[in-house]
Amino acid sequence: MEALRLEGVSKRYGRRPVLEGVSLSVRPGEVYALAGPNGSGKTTLIRLATGLAFPTKGRAFLLGEDVHKSPAARRHLGAVVEAPAAFYPYLTGRENLRMHARLSGVEDEARIGEVLARLKLLAVADQKVEGYSLGQRQRLGLAAAILHRPKVLVLDEPTSGLDPEGVELVHRLLQELAREGVAILLSTHHLQEVARYAHRVGILGGGRLLDEVVLSGKEAYRLEAEPLEGALALLKTLPQVASARLQGRSVVFEGEPEAALRALLAEGYRVRALAPHRFDLLDYYQERVRHV
Amino acid sequence: MFRLVRFEVYKLFRLRSVRLGLLFALLLPFLWALAPGLKEAYGLVLASGWQVVSLSLLAGMEFLFPFLVVVAASETLGSEVAQGTLKSLLLRPLSRTHLLLAKLFAVLLYPFVLLGASFLGGVLAGMPYGLGAFYGGTGLGEGGFAGAGLLSPQGALAELLRAHLLAGAVLLPLASLALLYGTVFLSTTASALAAVATLLLMRLLVAFPALTPFLLTTYLDLYLRPEAVGLGLPLLLLYTLGFALLAALVFEQKDL
Numbered sequence: 001m002e003a004l005r006l007e008g009v010s011k012r013y014g015r016r017p018v019l020e021g022v023s024l025s026v027r028p029g030e031v032y033a034l035a036g037p038n039g040s041g042k043t044t045l046i047r048l049a050t051g052l053a054f055p056t057k058g059r060a061f062l063l064g065e066d067v068h069k070s071p072a073a074r075r076h077l078g079a080v081v082e083a084p085a086a087f088y089p090y091l092t093g094r095e096n097l098r099m100h101a102r103l104s105g106v107e108d109e110a111r112i113g114e115v116l117a118r119l120k121l122l123a124v125a126d127q128k129v130e131g132y133s134l135g136q137r138q139r140l141g142l143a144a145a146i147l148h149r150p151k152v153l154v155l156d157e158p159t160s161g162l163d164p165e166g167v168e169l170v171h172r173l174l175q176e177l178a179r180e181g182v183a184i185l186l187s188t189h190h191l192q193e194v195a196r197y198a199h200r201v202g203i204l205g206g207g208r209l210l211d212e213v214v215l216s217g218k219e220a221y222r223l224e225a226e227p228l229e230g231a232l233a234l235l236k237t238l239p240q241v242a243s244a245r246l247q248g249r250s251v252v253f254e255g256e257p258e259a260a261l262r263a264l265l266a267e268g269y270r271v272r273a274l275a276p277h278r279f280d281l282l283d284y285y286q287e288r289v290r291h292v
Numbered sequence: 293m294f295r296l297v298r299f300e301v302y303k304l305f306r307l308r309s310v311r312l313g314l315l316f317a318l319l320l321p322f323l324w325a326l327a328p329g330l331k332e333a334y335g336l337v338l339a340s341g342w343q344v345v346s347l348s349l350l351a352g353m354e355f356l357f358p359f360l361v362v363v364a365a366s367e368t369l370g371s372e373v374a375q376g377t378l379k380s381l382l383l384r385p386l387s388r389t390h391l392l393l394a395k396l397f398a399v400l401l402y403p404f405v406l407l408g409a410s411f412l413g414g415v416l417a418g419m420p421y422g423l424g425a426f427y428g429g430t431g432l433g434e435g436g437f438a439g440a441g442l443l444s445p446q447g448a449l450a451e452l453l454r455a456h457l458l459a460g461a462v463l464l465p466l467a468s469l470a471l472l473y474g475t476v477f478l479s480t481t482a483s484a485l486a487a488v489a490t491l492l493l494m495r496l497l498v499a500f501p502a503l504t505p506f507l508l509t510t511y512l513d514l515y516l517r518p519e520a521v522g523l524g525l526p527l528l529l530l531y532t533l534g535f536a537l538l539a540a541l542v543f544e545q546k547d548l
Contacts, residue, residue, distance in 0.1 A: 050383055052382060052547070072385050078383075082379065086380055089375070100384065102295055103384040103386055
């Protein structure tokens with residue numbers, strides 16, 4: 001069963017559509033990164049997925065439970081939806097976590113120390129949050145999110161406001177959690193950082209899910225040939241080629257390179273280069289959102 | 293739920309407006325006790341410390357206490373929206389109605405604490421005038437401040453306690469109304485203004501005599517008219533409940 005599933009989720013504010021028919025799912029142990037330009041609907045999608053906002057159409061499920069119909073579904077959820085995460089400034093970090101722990105039914109005081117240590121916050125745990133830096137608040141937000149060992153983690157820009165060491169700490173933590181089986185949905189502008197460990201990237205543009213890119217196990221090839229447009233058209237007709245697209249002055253395709261080469265030569269195309277293509281998520285993303 | 297209520301009460305009394313309100317309520321009686329122009333302004337010469345208590349209640353209920361209650365009830369949601377903590381709370385497996393009920397309990401408790409502070413301040417400030425039997429009245433019973441002969445301390449205390457409790461009941465629907473607007477606007481200023489505007493608008497409805505007995509604003513002086521308790525008190529409680537119910541309905545579907 002998917003840990004998180006969105007089914008045809010749409011959101012309108014008055015007559016203005018913000019999201020239209022977005023469906024996606026995240027499996028246990030999977031990291032799903034949401035990318036998109038500002039205003040593409042990432043934050044709205046996260047608010048809908050966590051039950052903070054209500055969809056105009058569609059439904060959101062956490063381990064099969066509708067998050068908008070059953071507040072108890074959020075027992076599976078850990079989330080940070082603001083950067084920096086918000087806390088009661090007059091309470092210490094530890095007291096804030098204790099409050100969150102009790103609301104989530106966690107009575108084990110040792111767990112609070114455990115997450116504080118995991119996020120390297122023990123030194124400031126007994127200071128009031130009003131004295132925390134942005135980065136410390138952001139890490140405290142993550143500590144609160146994982147406090148009750150959630151099965152689904154939803155994070156809006158989790159590395160925003162962090163120094164390089166903090167960014168690394170968060171990425172490492174997310175990878176560990178994914179290995180432990182936690183499903184992670186995060187929004188980010190830092191594609192190259194998350195591309196190291198994300199399994200899938202959803203590209204949002206104009207309120208729609210434009211594309212879903214599977215990052216692991218993807219084999220693609222870069223072809224330079226003349227005339228390029230004709231080569232692209234030919235590759236698209238081949239059953240051995242799963243997908244083909246223009247990228248700069250090359251064609252990037254997925255499929256069998258030998259079959260593609262044979263077909264190109266047979267049709268008289270001049271092939272200048274054909275090599276394995278290291279998938280550049282940022283390039284791909286920029287191309288995908290260029291005309292939105 | 294008990295933990296949630298306790299936490300909401302704790303948070304309410306952390307609010308600056310609430311702390312300032314309690315301070316004002318405590319200090320206001322001292323102002324009246326020392327006011328040199330009471331005779332010129334109200335034709336009143338203080339004869340007993342009990343009169344300081346009632347004077348503080350009458351003055352406070354004129355505007356200050358309702359205003360403080362409306363602001364506090366508005367801020368209980370508004371401040372959480374402003375600092376972002378409302379979202380953090382609602383990310384927990386917690387029903388929105390339970391959270392709102394906990395907040396409602398806290399804001400309904402506040403008027404009584406506020407009036408308690410005023411009462412305590414009145415007693416302290418009135419001590420120099422004495423708290424024994426006196427010839428006169430509390431201003432809340434028969435004969436007003438002139439009274440109807442000798443008033444025993446027990447009699448004065450009973451009148452004052454009844455008036456404070458009724459004043460508390462008068463403030464309940466205002467708190468509930470402000471909380472309702474808090475759920476609608478998610479802003480302290482907007483909900484406080486909307487609550488005040490609603491009360492002003494309701495006052496204008498006195499031009500419709502058939503409606504008057506059922507208007508909330510008809511009973512804002514219930515603490516001065518104990519004879520109207522029969523209809524007034526159930527109506528005030530009904531308004532409180534109605535506003536709370538509407539607040540829960542709005543909050544259940546509110547986008548955050």
